[in-house]
Amino acid sequence: MKDSVTEEYLYLGFSHKYEDCIFPLHTSISLFLLSYCDCKLFKIFLVPTGEDVGDQFVTQNHLGNLEVHLISRCQLPAVVQSCCLPAVVVKDGNFCRAGLSVVLRHIIQKTYEAEPSKKDVLELLGFKKTCLKACAEVSQWTRLCEISIPLAVEGFLTASPEQCRTIPPDILQLERKLAEPVRVHNDDKIRRQKLQQQKAGAVATVPVLSKETTEEGKIVEMHEHPLPSLELSLAFSKLLVQEVPDAVNREPANIRRTKTSDLPLLEHVFAEGLYFTLADIVLFPCIHHFLVFSKKQGKNLGNLPLITCWYQRVQVVPGVKEAAAKCNMEFLQLPELISAPEEQLQDFSSVPDQLEEENEESNFIGGPRPTMTKLMENGIEAKFSPHPCPDWTLEWTSLPSAVSPGEGKMSRDRALRKQQQLNNLVAAVTKLAKPGDVIVDFCSGGGHVGIVLAHMMPMCQVVLIENKELSLIRAKDRSDELGLNNIWFVQANLDYFNGTFNIGVALHACGVATDMVIEHCIKARAAFVISPCCYGFIQNTVKFKYPQSHQFKEILSYKEHMILCRFADQTAAQLPPERRLIGKQCMGLVDLDRAWAAEERNYSVQVISMEPESCSPKNNMFVGIP
DSSP states (O other): OOSSOOOEEEEEEEOEEETTEEESHHHHHHHHHHHHHTOOOEEEEEEESSSOOOHHHHHTSOOTTOOEEEOOGGGSOHHHHTBOSSEEEETTOSEEEESHHHHHHHHHHHHHHHOTTOHHHHGGGOGGGOTTTSOTTTOHHHHIIIIIHHHHHHHHHHSOTTTTSSOOHHHHHHHHHHHSOBOOTTHHHHHHHHHHHHHHTOOOEEEOOOSSOOTTOOOOOEEEOOSSHHHHHHHHHHHTTOOOOOOOSOOOHHHHTSOGGGSOOBOOSBTTBSSOOHHHHHHHHHHHHHHHHHHHTTOOOTTOHHHHHHHHHHHTSTTHHHHHHHTTOOOOOOHHHHTOOGGGOOOGGGSOOHHHHHTTTOSOOSOSHHHHHHHHHTTOOOOOBOOSOTTOOOOGGGSOGGGSGGGSSOOHHHHHHHHHHHHHHHHHHHHHOOTTOEEEEETOTTTHHHHHHHHHOTTSEEEEEESOHHHHHHHHHHHHHHTOOSEEEEESOGGGBOOOOSEEEEEEEETHHHHHHHHHHHHTTOEEEEEEEOGGGOOOOSSOOSSOSHHHHHHOOHHHHHHHHHHHTOOOTTSOHHHHHHHHHHHHHHHHHHHHHHHTTTOEEEEEEOSSGGGOSSOEEEEEEO
16 A cells, blocks of 8 residues: 555444444445455545444444544534535645545545546446446436435435335336447447357356455356356456457458347446446445345335346345444345246336436427527516626736636737626625625636635635546645635535535536526525526426426426527527527526525526627626525
């Protein structure tokens, strides 16, 4: 292990313990990953939600060889108190990582950095290291793994016998996901291999771990398994760092000529497809506890053949058995469920996917004029309030270089436009802020807004929230260069920040992120200054339905509103002037709907065009005051 690794503190919530399961399940999942990685880089703290947990719990907690400490919520670092757990912070630092996926990905990266020989740990992040990287608000898969399944299992384990008679819908949704065809980056090549194998009637030799494995977790038995053997061969060859099945030899002519649409589909081996990833680590403790509880209740789980097959397959992955033992998880053997009678199996094509149904008409044909005319006939047109201080500007030449966005990797012209955008937001925030205020820069990126605010307003506390780690690290480097001591950095999705604040700011929050920021500010009764972006990415989500305001809902359908959103993105400088004008009007209408929705919740909102308008094709700005 590398020397001088900076000590980091990992804070995990604790509400109660049910047999071998620690609640919330996010804590059980985090401990399972730490055990799987054999990671001891973090000082671990349990944060009880009640007052009846003493030191005795820690000594009898069955946390394997992980040393844990108890700490009350009020003793947490201030930046952690503003976040949902789990959370990680460097000792005495102002940089916090919060939320299950962010924390788990960080544990994996730190483990690999400390011990580069643990390549199997790094492989948990999947292709291009993107496993569970997208936030739950925009990724249905992240939401299912990170939020829906853990909450569904927690509810199932604590429900009354009458309430837990049926399988939770989110578990059924996972079963349906496992039935979907697998898509991987070299999909075509593997599917042709599978076709060739099927035509040859092959039975591949597939590695299967016996119940007694070597200390290194190496394979000690080989068994022959029927199809789908290609997927299994690929999956376990990668897990055991063996040669991937030979794909060098060119396929026969009849295989090469086969149309892609006629190739056999790939089946799931693990949760995301062919390879064992972080998603499996997250789901395994949840499904384990669900199956154990269900079997004790005598429930028939014949409706979950794919989940039970997956559960038994994960058990033989090298390292999983050892990690489970450390977490006091005794594997359940369910051979009778693998071959459940067909009449017991549910047709999962009938399980509704609410978002897919709502968004199935998201590919629209036609222009925005009919929709705009419909709104005009009802007296609705884009409205822009006068700019309160159009000529206000920061004295950029007198500011330290680290304050200027030009310090980032951008051209001189782009840096100038970014300065002009910042002039608008900083001017608006300056009029709203008072000493002692907490200002949150949502979707902060490299910190262009937050760093300027922290430098210009030393009497205010500024919090930067961003999901992309590298962007936030760049922001922290700039802050350290300036010696700022009134700034925090939180790597998390918006939903994992629950601190109190006075003003929310966002420059070019993408798509639904603008509505997430507005919602966060309204819940905190905070003022907001927001510049939206990427209108074309707006679509119905679990939390947001469009249009949002009462006035727009009475006139427009979801489809008509989405047409406005798509054309609101057509404001680029290279487009014809008439088309840009229509794009600007569509932007104004989409943002008018947002403004009216906020006003229905007791806010005063202005939609303003930034000055000069050439500073960005997306030059709208909200100023909302409760």
